Amino acid sequence: MTLLRLFPQGPTDSETALRMLVAHAIPGAEEADIPGRTYTRLLPHAGASVRVTVAFTEDHVAVDLPDEIPDPDGLAVPIRRWLDLDSDTTRIAGALAADPMIRPLVEHRPGIRLIGYPDEFEAVTATVVGQLVSLAAARTFMGRLVAAYGTPAAGLKALPAPQDLAVIPDAELKAAIGLTGARTRTLRAVAQKWADGFTLAHLTADEARRALLALPGIGPWTADYLTVRALQHPDTFAPGDLVACRALGSVTADQARTTAERWAPWRSYGLMHLWADAAYAAPGRGGTRAWKPDPDLTLLPEPTSSPCRAAIAPRR
Template identity: 80%
Template sequence: MTLLRLFPQGPTDCETVLRTLAAHAIPGAEETDVPGRVHTRLLHHAGAPVRVTVTFAEDQITVDLPDEIPDPAGLAAPIRRWLDLDSDTARIADALATDPLIRPLVEHRPGIRLIGYPDEFEAVIATVVGQQVSLAAARTFMGRLVTAYGTPAAGLRTLPAPRELAAIPDTELHTVVGLTRTRTRTLRTVAQRWADGFTFAHLTTDEARRALLELPGIGPWTADYLTMRALQHPDTFAPGDLVARRALGSATEDQARSIAEQWAPWRSYALMHLWADAAYTPPGRGGTRA
């Protein structure tokens, strides 16, 4: 195996990173060992899927790669981007901690990172599949999709490519994956858009968000979530997010939006803190209320 060592800017809250990855891991396509601090998945590199095993520590990330792949160092940049390793978490924590409302969360998890997706199409279809269902249900649906239509590689499976997914009839996709018919149509519409060559590359954040909202079945929450997770924009907040609003004392959307203004220009990281406290706290360990 070839070993890469990646050094992040600032501290990393490894437990929250691993629990974030585990909460969204696609069965059959990803494996997460939270106690062992290890996550394994396929990344596309040099025209082929490569099995990548990432091990987390506070001061460095080690990446195990197959020896036979060309240019293994070429995977360093996409992995750094996926795991948000170039963001200065100490600086972000200091800025957010000036607000007494969120300071306890920042003090509890000062090394939170804005974990993204290695592939924008994966981010979009995973988000569409996960609309209005629990994380567990979303993982189940994505696991069915990968099992039925993914390609085996190195003991895991890839997701279907946009053109492959767009070619599956709605009735078949609805039956196999178990999504509602409306969600199935949205999934195939998104797949067709990417199959036609659409990409976020070279779009501004606002342009990407507007393009998402033009797609049927994509609403403000989905657009905000993808702006944050797929584009990894550091200053996005999703005022319609129910978890965040509950964490803010059952705030309305307008109230949540107003509260979040004081977290600029790091609203995405503040939202990650709210999610981590509500959804990624280890079993048996109480969260720290905002």
């Protein structure tokens, strides 16, 4: 095997990064070993799918690659981008800690990174498939998609390309995955959009959000979530996210949005801190005891305030 050592800018909360990857791992496409601190998947490289194993150490990320692949160093840039290794977490933590409300979370996990996806179409597909269901159900649906249409390589399967997914009839796709008819149509619309050459890359967060909302079946929460997870924009937020609203004291979406404005220009990292404390902590280490929401945010919502949607809670 060929070993790449990737050193991040600033500290890294490797435990949260690994647990986030594990929580979303697709059966048949990804393998994870929490005790061994490794995560394995296929990545596109030089026209092929390469099996890559990422190991999180105290000060760097070690990447195992097959010896026979050409230009192994060429994978360093996409992996660094996927794992957000070039962001200065010291600077980000310092800025967020200026807000006393979120400071306890920042001090507990100063190396939070904006873990994304190696491929934006994969991010959008996984999010659409997982709308309005639990994370466990979303992984099951994605596992069925991979099993039915994935491309085998090195003992795993790569997700189908958008042009391949776009030509599958709705009835066949619905039967293979088990989605509702509406969700199947959204998935096909997304596949067709990306098959036509669309990409979120180089769009602003507002432009990306508008483009996503223009697709059938994609609403505000999905668009907001994808600006964080697919676009990896550092300063967006998902005010309708139930986990975030609960972490802030069971507030409304409007109140959550107002609070997050204090974290600019790193609102996405603030959201990651809320998610990490609620969903990605190791057993016995979640729910930071020093963390308390702003008491001003626990007031009953104004009649014009929009509530968070309970149905979207599981999708972190």
